[in-house]
Amino acid sequence: MSSSAPEIHVTLPDGKILTVARGTTGADIAAMIGPGLAKAALALEVNGKDYDIFRPIEEDATVKIITRKDDKALEMIRHDASHIMAMAVQELFPGTQVTIGPSIEDGFYYDFARNQPFTPDDLPKIEAKMHEIVKADLPTRRDVWPREKAIAHFKELGEQYKAELIESIPAGEDVSLYWHGDWHDLCRGPHFASTAKIGDAFKLTKIAGAYWRGDAKNAQLQRLYGTAWRDKKELEAYLTRMEEAEKRDHRKIGREMDLFHQQEEAAGQVFWHDHGYTLWRTLENYVRRKIAHAGYIEVKTPQLIDRKLWEASGHWENYRENMFIAEVEEENKILAVKPMNCPAHIQIFKDGLKSYRDLPLRMAEFGSCHRYEPSGALHGIMRVRAFVQDDAHIFCTEAQITTESAAFCQLLMEMYRELGFTEVRVKLSTRPEEHRIGSDQQWDIAEKALADAMDAAHLPYTINPGEGAFYGPKLEFVLRDCIGRDWQCGTLQVDFNMPGRLGATYIAEDGNRKNPVMLHRAILGSMERFIGILIENYAGKFPLWLAPVQAVVATIVSDADGYAQGVQTALKKAGIRADIDLANEKINYKVRQHSLAKVPYLLVVGRKEAENRTVAVRKLGVEKQEVIGLEALAAQLAEEATPPDLA
RNA sequence: GCCGGCUUAGCUCAGCUGGUAGAGCACCUGAUUUGUAAUCAGGUGGUCAGGGGUUCGAAUCCUCUAGCCGGCACCA
Secondary structure, eight states, X not given: OOTTOSEEEEEOTTSOEEEEETTOBHHHHHHHHOHHHHHHOOEEEETTEEEETTSBOOSOEEEEEEOTTSHHHXXXXXXXXXXXXXXXXXXXSTTOEEOOOOEETTEEEEEEEOSSOOOTTHHHHHHHHHHHHHHHTOBEEEEEEEHHHHHHHHHHTTOHHHHHHHHTSOTTOEEEEEEETTEEEEOXXXXXXXXXXXXXXXXEEEEEEEXXXXXXXXXXXXXXXXXXXXXXXXXXXXXXXXXXXXXXXXXXXXXXXXXXXXXGGGTTOOEEOXXXXXXXXXXXXXXXXXXXXXXXXXXXXXXXXXXXXXXXXXXXXXXXXXXXXXXXXXXXXXXXXXXXXXXXXXXXXXXXXXXXXXXXXXXXXXXXXXXXXXXGGOBTTTBOSEEEEEEEEEEEOGGGHHHHHHHHHHHHHHHHHHTTOOOOEEEEEOOOSSSOOSOHHHHHHHHHHHHHHHHHTTOOOEEETTOSBTTBOEEEEEEEOTTXXXXXXXXXXXXXXXXXXXXXXXXXXXXXXXXXXXXXXXXXXXXXXHHHHHHHHHTTOOOTTTOSSOEEEEESSGGGHHHHHHHHHHHHHTTXXXXXXXXXXXXXXXXXXXXXXXXXXXXXXOHHHHHHTEEEEEETTOOOEEEEEHHHHHHHHHHHTSOTTTO
């Protein structure tokens, strides 16, 4: 590379090479290509790095011009919007310090340090100011400063957080500053050439607290969230999507479909009603069949276990604060309500001699657990203090880890698919920096085994560095709720430590006692959370096999009451969960009621049907009805209601 | 746990700057026997989340507590 030549070569995506003056900008290049592109160009990629449209190119490069339809442009709209919001906030609320403000999925946020809290009334004001700034079309300027100068500058302005941010950049490096009119911020960029480029399709959405640098030990800042799009139509579509999502909220549907309720006296716990518990049992039985088929045994262990066992397992030390305790004065004992099942399963493993011939031993339990979760973490039935895990522990040899892990991943994906989930995110959480037990060598083996299992199952995953459990690495299988929040459901954890700590051994082929390796695993995770996700995924319109009420027989006139009861009996005999509605109401009313209740099949009977032993079938969401003979209907529904593993 | 907001009938929500509570649906009672998304009429129902305070007077103002909602932190 000749750094002093007056000209440089610029390679375009189509392979064309332009020879241009050193210091030429993206805007210049776009203009050379054509006036249309000159207008549309917003930013560019230079040798894979993001450049502002007005930033000079100083060396030979491959460039790609970014226009509004590129995803990158949407990201920039959001990033620019966060800057413009910060500018608006500092104009409206002098003395507010800026910190960081990135673009995120669907929008952006900016964290501010300010003594006064922002109120919901402030959002429209800030939004209006933002529109002013956009209309003013302030030009953007990029400056590169030495690190020390930038630190001194922001300190002088009283921007402590910005100064701290720059201080964490390695010494000797330059930093970039962006100016929009008079206002400026430390930023990596890139940004549009002026404020008007973002358009007007943005909206501020919420106020939240957020810790400086994501650490609860630090000061809490005020975060303002917003959403931003290419145009109004996209913005409207997003807002409509959010409105629709609210309608599938499991808490709302849970009440509407009479599935469960929660109340103050049992915060973080669930009162399951008949309909909800029917769904629960259907799901539980499905899991039970699947794991039995996969070679698991099922056990049940105590709720209250002496603290001594939790001390031995290491949980007392790590999670004492989050455990419910039961004290028995007479016996002077402290019992913990079990927060997890593994120590109990080890007790079963230890009871009696085990041989290598018993391994792998797959021990499952629908284990009821209690954890004192922080009050702010509670969320409907997704995050609760009392929950049931579809838990299991696979006791195996080191050599069996990989096959067992791969088999588990396969089982999990099969079950997720059968339950209607195809979009699953997988995260591999590796060893924590501190507070971990076991040797590095064991962590190496364990982390590799999980990665191998994912590869064997051909599943993509992301790495979550340092997020593993204190005793081992874990795979987390994450599902999304209706408004895009991620929830961990399935998990697989490799544990070389717990069996040794609690004295679990087996007789190996050579006659010596060895500690087994333990795989902690769950597929649904918590029954409560998974049902919450199921509700939101289906918006309450469950597939027939899961629906709490599968059919309602509704009469048109009371003359048909007797026949209707016969229909209900016949369906129940065929294993269908059928209700009956003999109310003195018009059929219109009944159709509406049961449609709103999301009953999959409404079976209408009047005089005609009673005479012919038929029913008029109205399927949920389908206006057209079909008249069909009673026996044929029972057979058809029974077939359709067969769980996927039995079909 | 932290920041902010919210809490009025079973549900969804009105109730202006303080003058002892209201609608729709649901529920109950009648009438109506009805053919695919609300038949009509009447009626029951609230310690306005709970405690304390200000005031002649509090759903409304202040304060504490709890729960919930949105984030953050946490999640064996």
